[in-house]
Amino acid sequence: MTSPFDSQSDLPMILVVDDELRSRESLRRVLDQEFQVLLAESAGQARELLEQHVVAVILCDQRMPHVSGIEFLKEVRERWPGVVRIVLSGYTDSEDIIAGVNQAGIYQYLLKPWLPENLLNTVRNAVESQSLQNHMQRLDLELRAGTPALRRRSRETLERVRDTFDFSRIVRSPGGPLDAVCELAARVARYDLSVLLLGESGTGKELLARAIHYASPRASNAFVMENCAALPDTLLESELFGHKRGAFTGAHQDHIGLFQRANGGTLLLDEIGDTSPAFQVKLLRVLQEGELRPVGASSTVRVDVRVIAATHRDLEQDVATGRFRSDLYYRLSTVSLGLPPLRERTADLMPIAKKLLDDARLELDLPNLHFADDALASLIGYPWPGNIRELRNEIYRAAALSEGSQIGAHSFSWRVMQGQGRNTNDIRLSPPTGTLQEQLDAIEATILKESLLRHRWNKTHAARELGLSRVGLRQKLRRLGLEEAR
Structure with a gap:
């Protein structure tokens, strides 16, 4: 029997059990970014794989021919209790859920269609749960010895x-x-x-x-x-x-x-x-x-x-x-x-963002990563309706998508990237002083920058949105001094 971490890749092993080929392949494509993935089209094939490998997590479809997912996971619980069990189903039958919790001891019940990020987070948490459980079992065995050293630990x-x-x-x-x-x-x-x-x-x-x-x-x-x-x-x-x-x-x-x-x-x-x-x-x-x-x-x-x-x-x-x-x-x-929302704690935003970036650097092994100035502008300008949880998701996403050692505003989602342009909205509420043409130029510059931010500085798409030709957009950017604004 192999170990739960293959000697070549040192990645946790996940077993997917589903009678539909397309579903198995979809799960494999998402999971094999971070895990070793074994595929089984039936409970019988899954048993053989469980006997040959030490699996960390099993994802099993509920509706399968011959034996249901709950019935199979009940057997898994009895024979391989250390495997974390997750059910995938397109149905919300409460009796299935109750049976899964009570008979099969399932870790989570995921409904189809699942979202890739939600699936990855669930499996990551399941792998971590198994690792912590194994660690606690070892500690429990050690603590039963009752030695002073262990009590001190x-x-x-x-x-x-x-x-x-x-x-x-x-x-x-x-x-x-x-x-x-x-x-x-x-x-x-x-x-x-x-x-x-x-x-x-x-x-x-x-x-x-x-x-x-x-x-x-x-x-x-x-x-x-x-x-x-x-x-x-x-x-x-x-x-x-x-x-x-x-x-x-x-x-x-x-x-x-x-x-x-x-x-x-x-x-x-x-x-x-x-x-x-x-x-x-x-x-x-x-x-x-x-x-x-x-x-x-x-x-x-x-x-x-x-x-x-x-x-x-x-x-x-x-x-x-x-x-x-x-x-x-x-x-x-x-x-x-x-607890006040993050939008009412503007002074806390940067310390929290830097702490989250430190965590992301450690978890994603990106030690030299840092925020670019336009990224900081986007973070400050966005109101964060999802508070710290949304901030964490955006920073981890940007860290994963960044190229090089800098996180730029373009690495954030579209709604956060608009934060960089929100500060310029004040121009519309309180027009700058100057001649009428100067005020019109300021408003036009704001509109152009917002459109370019929405389209990640793709001038063709921004020009189409604004009803301009690409040449016409470039001329306006040059006239308003925005050619190098990015």
Whole structure:
């Protein structure tokens, strides 16, 4: 049997199981950029490959002849439990999803048609999950020996993690709006109070929640999170509270919920504002009484969990309209912390962008990469509706597409590249002083630059958009002094 990393390429091995040739080839083309890819058209062929290779992740189609993807992955779970299992399906049958979670222990359920970047991110995370799981199993075996040296290593590991998520490591400019947020979070972290994090998606609520956990007396216990908007009520209740075997169709074994897994630690309930009133009643009972009843169980289970909730919604408004229960809101919001969007933290933009570029340089092995001036202009001029998450995606994308050691504005997506031209929009709102012709020239220059930016300085396309000939566009650029503006 070969190792999970081939001696020639040292890349993780992915097994794709799909009875459709076109689907297999599409998956291979996307995945073989970063992984070794094995292809199987049937469960039988996949078994043979699993016996010959140590596979990191398996992607299996749900609807296949003779045996379904869930049935096959259930067998994989029993025979090769270390393989991370992902289901691909064009159907959203809830019974299939429940069966996949309970019987096959699937890592993720991806719907067709999938997006290449989403697929790559899912597989990257699955490979990392397997690597971390293997590492934790080795640590667990070592720690059972109980030697002083291993206990010291455990303490040192915890200290490194606490240092990684220390409030001082949250990137921001001195004196910025996040200083007050982090100061208050650090003060309440050591007390067992519920915390409600408010802010738009991508503003860093999860990072702040982790900082609170690792600054608290619960730091040595688990930090667990769940996105409440990602699951319907029935699955969310099962995921958080657990269920007993036979509680519903597809529940073939007991399932321990996240509240129990986080016992003694912290549970982050992300997007709590998107839960239904019916679920809110059940959650309130757990928070008030400190005990839960798994679905289908006859007795309750005591839990000791600090809950941090997060949402992008205006919960006070939702309470006023009856969409969110007031008693649950007051239970969750002992301390409320609001994270401002990136567009209101202009001084923080450059430190965050440089930190993300440092991360990209390290992960993509591009040690000499840096921003060009026009790239910085685009970053500053763009309003970042997706906040830090969008900024990270754009910087990693630009790093991957850049040629040479510079990231130029043309490496960003079209919408961000317009950021470079946004500052010049002020010309239209507040025309420059001077003669009428000078003011008209300034406005015309702005329009020309924006069009060229949209078309990545392709003058043929820009001229077509503006209704000019290519020669006419060049003449205008020369007259306005924009020939070298790029």
